[in-house]
Amino acid sequence: MLILNSIQFSFQKIFYLLLITIAAILVTESKASEIIAFNRDVRPILADNCWSCHGPDAGNRKAKLRLDKRESATKEVIIPGNANESPLIQRILSDDDDEIMPPKDHRKKLTAPQKKLLVDWINQGAKWQDHWAWIRPIRMGDIPKEKAIDWFLLKELKKKNLKFSELAPSHTIIRRLSFDLRGLPPTTEEIKEFQKYDTEESIKRAAKSFISSPSFGERMAVHWLDLVRYADTNGYHADIEWSVSPYRDYVINAFNKNMPFDQFTLEQIAGDLIPNASTEQKVAAGYNRLNMKSTEFGIQDKEYLSKYSADRVRTTATTWLGATLGCAECHDHKFDPFSIRDFYSFAAFFADIKSVGYYPDAQKKGWGETIEVIDQNTITKIAELENTLKSIGPSNILKDSRKEGNTWQYIFNKPNPEWKLPDYDDSKWNSGEAGFGSLGTPNGKVRTEWNSSDIWIRRDFDLKEVPEKIFLLIQHDEDATVSINGNNVENLKGYSTDSEAYAVHGIDTKHLKIGKNVIAIHCHQTSGGQFIDAGLSSDVTANIEIEKQIKELRQQNRKMLATVSVEPRTVRILPRGDWMDSTGEIVGPAIPQFLSKKETRSRTDLAKWITSKENPLTARVFVNRLWKIFFGNGISRVLDDIGSQGEWPSHPELLDWLAVEFMESGWDVKHVVNLIVNSKAYRQSSLRNERLKVIDPENRLIARQSRFRIEAEFIRDNALAVSGLLVKKVGGSSVKPYQPGGYWENLNFPRRTYKADDGSDQYRRGLYTHWQRQFLHPALLAFDAPSREECTANRPRSNTPLAALVLLNDPTQIESARTMAQKIITDPALKDDESKISSMFMRVLSRPALGSEMTSLKQLLEKHRKEFSKDPKSANELVSIGQQPSPENVDQTELAPWVSVARVLLNLHETITRN
Numbered sequence: 075m076l077i078l079n080s081i082q083f084s085f086q087k088i089f090y091l092l093l094i095t096i097a098a099i100l101v102t103e104s105k106a107s108e109i110i111a112f113n114r115d116v117r118p119i120l121a122d123n124c125w126s127c128h129g130p131d132a133g134n135r136k137a138k139l140r141l142d143k144r145e146s147a148t149k150e151v152i153i154p155g156n157a158n159e160s161p162l163i164q165r166i167l168s169d170d171d172d173e174i175m176p177p178k179d180h181r182k183k184l185t186a187p188q189k190k191l192l193v194d195w196i197n198q199g200a201k202w203q204d205h206w207a208w209i210r211p212i213r214m215g216d217i218p219k220e221k222a223i224d225w226f227l228l229k230e231l232k233k234k235n236l237k238f239s240e241l242a243p244s245h246t247i248i249r250r251l252s253f254d255l256r257g258l259p260p261t262t263e264e265i266k267e268f269q270k271y272d273t274e275e276s277i278k279r280a281a282k283s284f285i286s287s288p289s290f291g292e293r294m295a296v297h298w299l300d301l302v303r304y305a306d307t308n309g310y311h312a313d314i315e316w317s318v319s320p321y322r323d324y325v326i327n328a329f330n331k332n333m334p335f336d337q338f339t340l341e342q343i344a345g346d347l348i349p350n351a352s353t354e355q356k357v358a359a360g361y362n363r364l365n366m367k368s369t370e371f372g373i374q375d376k377e378y379l380s381k382y383s384a385d386r387v388r389t390t391a392t393t394w395l396g397a398t399l400g401c402a403e404c405h406d407h408k409f410d411p412f413s414i415r416d417f418y419s420f421a422a423f424f425a426d427i428k429s430v431g432y433y434p435d436a437q438k439k440g441w442g443e444t445i446e447v448i449d450q451n452t453i454t455k456i457a458e459l460e461n462t463l464k465s466i467g468p469s470n471i472l473k474d475s476r477k478e479g480n481t482w483q484y485i486f487n488k489p490n491p492e493w494k495l496p497d498y499d500d501s502k503w504n505s506g507e508a509g510f511g512s513l514g515t516p517n518g519k520v521r522t523e524w525n526s527s528d529i530w531i532r533r534d535f536d537l538k539e540v541p542e543k544i545f546l547l548i549q550h551d552e553d554a555t556v557s558i559n560g561n562n563v564e565n566l567k568g569y570s571t572d573s574e575a576y577a578v579h580g581i582d583t584k585h586l587k588i589g590k591n592v593i594a595i596h597c598h599q600t601s602g603g604q605f606i607d608a609g610l611s612s613d614v615t616a617n618i619e620i621e622k623q624i625k626e627l628r629q630q631n632r633k634m635l636a637t638v639s640v641e642p643r644t645v646r647i648l649p650r651g652d653w654m655d656s657t658g659e660i661v662g663p664a665i666p667q668f669l670s671k672k673e674t675r676s677r678t679d680l681a682k683w684i685t686s687k688e689n690p691l692t693a694r695v696f697v698n699r700l701w702k703i704f705f706g707n708g709i710s711r712v713l714d715d716i717g718s719q720g721e722w723p724s725h726p727e728l729l730d731w732l733a734v735e736f737m738e739s740g741w742d743v744k745h746v747v748n749l750i751v752n753s754k755a756y757r758q759s760s761l762r763n764e765r766l767k768v769i770d771p772e773n774r775l776i777a778r779q780s781r782f783r784i785e786a787e788f789i790r791d792n793a794l795a796v797s798g799l800l801v802k803k804v805g806g807s808s809v810k811p812y813q814p815g816g817y818w819e820n821l822n823f824p825r826r827t828y829k830a831d832d833g834s835d836q837y838r839r840g841l842y843t844h845w846q847r848q849f850l851h852p853a854l855l856a857f858d859a860p861s862r863e864e865c866t867a868n869r870p871r872s873n874t875p876l877a878a879l880v881l882l883n884d885p886t887q888i889e890s891a892r893t894m895a896q897k898i899i900t901d902p903a904l905k906d907d908e909s910k911i912s913s914m915f916m917r918v919l920s921r922p923a924l925g926s927e928m929t930s931l932k933q934l935l936e937k938h939r940k941e942f943s944k945d946p947k948s949a950n951e952l953v954s955i956g957q958q959p960s961p962e963n964v965d966q967t968e969l970a971p972w973v974s975v976a977r978v979l980l981n982l983h984e985t986i987t988r989n
Contacts, residue, residue, distance in 0.1 A: 111203070120141050130412075131408045206722070206726060210688070217731075226731065227775070234769055244268060244269050265916075267280075273757060281751045289802070301392070306318065306319070312821075319634075322841075332742065334741040343361065347678050362427050363635035365386060366847070387403075396714060396720075409718040415667075424677065425645050425663075426642040428442065456627050459627075460624065482508055489503075508609075536590055556608070561585045701750070702868070705779070709725050787840025790840040790843075798894070811853070836957060847863050888956065891979075901913070911935070938975075942966075942967045942970040942971055
């Protein structure tokens, strides 16, 4: 039994309590002299050790006891102000294996300090608090925006008799800013510009420049794509490629143009439901289609629909709410107030999305509805070509139906043989605008209806001079005979239905004359719809070529999986998450009950609630993740769980201040970023003194900056950037960098051969790397990029020999080293080895080399000079790696040792570390 009758402590138990108290005092600072905060101190202990059996999950609750609710806890096992008489304390201090809590076989045990803290808390009155994350954030105090971050941090530092660390060196700050805001190293010119001004002014200038750069959106997109599990393949079974890259472009552009986060949210969750939605908004709604999908024969459609639905719930709840709603799929949540009903009611928001569980033969039949998308570069090219087309202008003799006001004479009954001659009287014929055909004819602009099997049309035109060349531009379906001034010039068979570029036929000009001329056409149709249109021009070659280019560009359109809304599927609660059990209650769309009682029916309603001030979660979650980018950890380090299994924020008042500021700024992402990077806290040195090692080893108080390895994509970008190889094209399809042969050997159904891209695509940013879920590119995998099979809020940071080998042997790294070395040794301004090493060092590390570093690199250079001079074959092999041609005018045995120096610099810990 968990609920005990009142028990008197025995002498042994009193003595045991005394020992626990003494031990706790020795292990940790006692909180008896200060007020114990339930959320900060007590809730984590109860949630971690007690709530799995005595929490929100009614189905698995033991002894009907709840320790997550004050009413239940104080009624049954806690006597506020009297720990000795509280059954809770008696049970946790018991030495009886049948009485002790948590039980002996429980996965966790209470420590002596934790037991002591619970005793003190009860003696202080057992004051309770609602979970901090479920309460709407409020501002504390009237603090100037520019100083708020520092004010909150210094407030906590003063309690520990600490202060901010000294200012970091200027080269460290500019490098930090550049990696944090662009994911790229600063250029030598940017470093020089930064050092012209005092630190505060320099940071403002650099931050403004970097945030305005297209690279800002690329940098910010990386973490968002982790959250929404963006990938270029379907994930399940054969892991087949699909087209979703327009969504990535949307995210990049949204961050670059500083789209308000509430609009960003609405367009992704419900962009397809916006009245008169733009293509961009429909692409954004493709977020709902990014989940993994199966092509495996034999799967149960209903089962996989259930999987897709659950994945949307988990992803949306984690991405925007930082909540583990997915834990309520099979039963009520064990630690947070999410019920199983909440889970399926949330799933019902997405029940209108057209979807199937099984996608047979997806390589041929596709993945359902798609959107045609023209990227901005293509739009620009088409606009330029169309302007060129207008400027050239066709030298029309006789306009075709693309030009209005082109009137012909026509008749449906066979006319006299003279009908082709210029002097023929056609005044009794019908008159009609060019474009003769049956209504609805594909690709034909019908202006005059024609429904008989034959039609005869003619038109006069005048010439002031006879051109050297003349072209017939004609669109016909089916056979057509063309005459000029009574002379037969064309007998056309079949059809030409391309309205973008008409069939062009050269015509002999000997049949033309100055003055009045006539063109006469007979068209015969045997079946189906019919259409005839014609024109004459003396200069169409340039126009036709341009129209051809425009057509080819339009055919390069990318596709994006589309979200299509249909009649919502019926959603039932699935007991134990069992897709075969249809006995559960039918539910409709609803926000989790403890967060909102507001009636919501659609994805639009959901999106608007997510970014409403009524919702306490979204703003906190987003700014907490932003903080992680700029300080290495979130204010609350658990980025995917803001609930009871998460972490109490190191600075809860600061987190709430930033959340409110984010909302009141109009959900302005760049505004919050600017506040962070312009704070004094941000510009601190990351060096840790002995006192901080003891007091704050994990840097939770922010008495210094943090240093950490840059993300996988930026390690690639860094090498390409410092070498000058980086192609800064923004957006577009995914690219395939160099990859070890045979890596895809086990990728089957069908078997595929990896082919690395040629040309400029090989040197694009890591963000654009083809994301194969089952076989993620090795350079990404080695540096902890996620497979994106599921939502990822926080990438781990590992340190393995494999990562070092990637830096040393990846062809991208070697080619970057070779290209950089080649630039250095062929620069006429660099006269000797020391100046060349200095220049290379500054490129890679953004600072001058120390004397000891210069000495080591000179020794390395000389050593490898000797080795490669004796082994020119090895030198040739090294400088030939990559698709960039090996320079003919450079001695390869001299280039190779410089490549070695460059490789060492690219392999340094400092090179891939943001300090």
